[in-house]
Amino acid sequence: MPELDVAVLTSPQRLRAVASARRELPVLPVPLDGMARMAARMLRTPMAVVTLVQGGEEEFLGLFGLPEPFAATRRAALQFSLCAFVVCADDVVAVDDTLAEERLREHPVVRQWGVRSFAGIPLHDTDGQPVGAITVIDIAHRSWTAPDLTRLTYIADMLGPIPAGTPSAEAAMDLLCTDHRGTGPQPAAGVAAQAQVQQAFIEALLDSLQVGVVACDRDRRPVVVNRMMRHLFGLHDGISREEALTAGLARVHHLDGTPIAPDELVVTRALNGETVRDAASMLCTPGAPDRYLLVNGQPLHDHDGNRLGAVSTVLDITGRRRNERFRDCQLRVARILNSSDTVEQAAPRLLSAVGEALGWQHVGLWLIDDVADVARPAGHWEAPGVHIEDLIPQRLTRNDPGLVGTAWATGRPIWIADLATTTSTDPRLRDFIAAAVHRDLRTAVAIPICENDTALAVLVCLSALGEHDDAPLIGLLTDIAEQIGRLLARRRAAELDLQLASAKDDFLTLISHELRTPLTTVLACTSMLADDPQVDPDTRQMLATVTRSTTAVQRIIDELIDLAGIESGHHPLHKRATDLVTVVTGALAAAPHPDDIEIHTDLPPSLVVDGDPGRLRQIVDHLLSNAIKYSPRGGDVRISLSADRGDVAELAITDTGIGIPEADRAGLFTRFHRAGNARHTAVTGTGLGLALVRALVEAHGGTVTHDPAHHPGTRITVRLPR
Structure with a gap:
């Protein structure tokens, strides 16, 4: 204390x-x-x-x-x-x-x-x-x-x-x-003390900078090689300035990898009187990743203009360049995936983009077959001169002890900074590591590609240099993995859609051939029996019940087949100029008119659209039938028809019936959906009518909506282009 x-x-x-x-x-x-x-x-x-x-x-x-x-x-x-x-x-x-x-x-x-x-x-x-x-x-x-x-x-x-x-x-x-410039000789002890303090301060100041600094006197001897410059060159502090400068400058290359000649060095050009700004170069240190430098230099003069030497500053821009390269890679990968239908199609260009951005020697992608529970290579990229195809098996299991199996099983990234120091008791992994090290590969990374905790693929990268687990690199690989994951998810969704479409077609085929034909036979037989004068009244009544029920089932089948045909495009519309007023009045004339329900109309003299008159009549029939069926005694049904801004025809059918509960509104126009309050009434229904209306309206390029603000009852609005 x-x-x-x-x-x-x-x-x-x-x-x-x-x-x-x-x-x-x-x-x-x-x-x-x-x-x-x-x-x-x-x-x-x-x-x-x-x-x-x-x-x-x-x-x-x-x-x-x-x-x-x-x-x-x-x-x-x-x-x-x-x-x-x-x-x-x-x-x-x-x-x-x-x-x-x-x-x-x-x-x-x-x-x-x-x-x-x-x-x-x-x-x-x-x-x-x-x-x-x-x-x-x-x-x-x-x-x-x-x-x-x-x-x-x-x-x-x-x-x-x-x-x-x-x-x-x-x-x-x-x-x-005292400023002693221009005066006589100064006491040696005082000048030495002053110089010693100044030198210590300047050296400490230069060593604290985050840029490398080299200064040479007029005789081209180095007088300053600061700590950051030695760090960039990969040199320790103990060697002399001359040794540090000689060893360091020998590692400076042009961006294309060719060595820079001594007279082309920035510090040499500055010593020759040239001012250099933002000269880009590359630092190649054996056993370490290349680094990118931005170098400036200028000559130094005294108050009288006499040249004293030159100074050069070096800024390490490796991180900045790498971040720019990573960002370009992410954009390139996004373009490749957006233009590809499958991961297999995208794999060659995608893996090449990743490998070039990382500067690593191998990038591979493994797709997981969840049915067979194995992983298979979808493609790989290798840097020029690198050949490890013989190390890549054609299939791996979840229990494989290698990178792919471990990343697949754990769902977490795997990073091995130095393969040479990694030990394994599994002979397969041990053999792979030995072969990889023999081919000068040092670092291995595996990134699982998942959807909802389910592994879809694994991205594997191998480097000849010792690489450490750093955030920008993991961020790049994780982003690319997510992009690949989205494409795989879309492909799985598309495959599921195809399976559902196939199942729907199979179901419709079953209905049209396996159910429709027997129903037709049943109706024909009951009709023949009903026409027999020897049938007693009780039997005739039962035959009438069978006929009604069979006809109802056949109507459901016809609507299902009709709906599927419209949605698939197999039942094309036969459009022509059609007067909607004529369609609505025809539907009104054919509709049942209960004595206790008032039907009101607000129709123009004429309103022509380009549409299929038969299909437009189906739309009005279904909506009008629903409005009448679900209206109570003493209720009102209103039908209005108008031209909205001249280019859209709007049909609105309103009733004062039971309405649509809020919980049922989202599925109102989907197949087999009936509102909860409708299911508890004596009114029968299949839940196909509004789904068929939606399909027909959309086939005409229009929209059908429910007005949630209308109360009591229901208001359905159909808008069709004219």
Whole structure:
């Protein structure tokens, strides 16, 4: 637990050192606010300070992210100080959670500003006196690591021991505060100290950048190869700048893979006086994926225009290019699937698009036959020079221990980052892995393609490079798998539709041949028996009942066959100019007219449409029959006919009957559907009438709708093009 030591804080010797440091620190060639900002960013904290701790207060010589009261005055009473703990300890202080420390729990910055953790390094003068600290502060719990504290120590070392208050120190301060350009020789010790501090700051600044930086002097010797540049080149920090630059530039190639000649390198062109902007190149490192770079370069000059050297910056755009390539692949796959009827037809182009986008060596697609419970290859793509057809079996089972079987059985993606280190007790998988490794394949991925937790297919990819499970790559493969899954689902739905259509045709064939013919025979026999004068009255009555029932069944069969023929197009319409008024009046004349139901009409003199008069009569007959059947005694049936905007004829039939319950409205115009309230009446029905009306209206290019707002009763509206 950090402690405050009043004796340390009020020591006269330390306070004299603080006073001297207060003169020295602000004039160092290092911006102290910049040092605080660097510390915060390198340790990922919202706040950082460079402070001097005096007897009763601390002074913020450098700060970043502090609350406004402290930022404005750049001072704080000692009771608010965290750096005082560092000064008293005269050592590294790291607190992971202030709320867990009894002494810190009630500290003002904890209660008022929510500070949860901090870490600090003391700053010393050349006599070893602790005069202040550089401290990073966070409002979240932190577990400070050894690398964190090493970075903080490195930043503190950049400030170096602060010169003590001696005559030589005063002279050094004058040296640092004065612009000496154009004056005589400067004290060697002061210039060396200044150069050392400047160099440390610049190196730390360049190493913190997220772009690679190379700088060469006029003699073409490298003076800067920053940490990011070494990281891009795949080199460690221990080698010299010359070795790093030589090894790295040898790996830079044109986008077509050919090496870049030394005089074509951006840094060389900049040394020759050329300014280069956004030159694209490729970094080829053995054993690692190629990376894409965007390189800039420009010459450096002094104030008099003399060339000092050149600087080149390198930005790694591999991720950006890969995301663009993945997006193009997704669009390409979507176009291929939309233009294909089957996955087998799409497979060659689809797998080629995926393989080229990934830059992998093999992509294969396996379709699952759920009837045989096996998976069979639908196609595969291989990069030039890669041949693994002999490793692909012609069928796999769900229990196969390989990629396909595991992804199929689990329904989850399988990722093997390094086949060479994978072990298996199953000889089949072991043999495959050995053969794949022998052919320089390293990484394997299998993505199941599912619908409602049922596996339809498996997408398999193999790479010659070690690839890690990363989100963009999984996202691409998952998206492609989903697109393939949708096509497979559509194909399954289409196959089901064909099966249903075939079953319907078989059913209609059964009805027309196996039922219709016997019914015709029954009707003929009953008619002959009824005509026999020797039949007694009771038998004649039973024959009449048989005839009525058989006729009703035959009418249902005729309507089913008629409906199927209309929907399939086997019963074409015979259109001609037809007056709907004549059709409606004919239907009214033939319809039953119960004495207790009033029928009202609102018809124009004439309304001609292009339609089949017989089929139009069927539409009106069915709608009028329903309206009359379901209307109570004393009810009203209204028929209106009008031209809507001149190009549409609108027929509306309204009744005051039992209406359509809300739950039955969605299936009103489907086969064999009868509303719940209709089934509980004495009125008979088959549920085919409105389905036949819908089919006939749609065959004419029109629409039929039910008005849910009409009450009481039902309102059906038919709209037909004229």
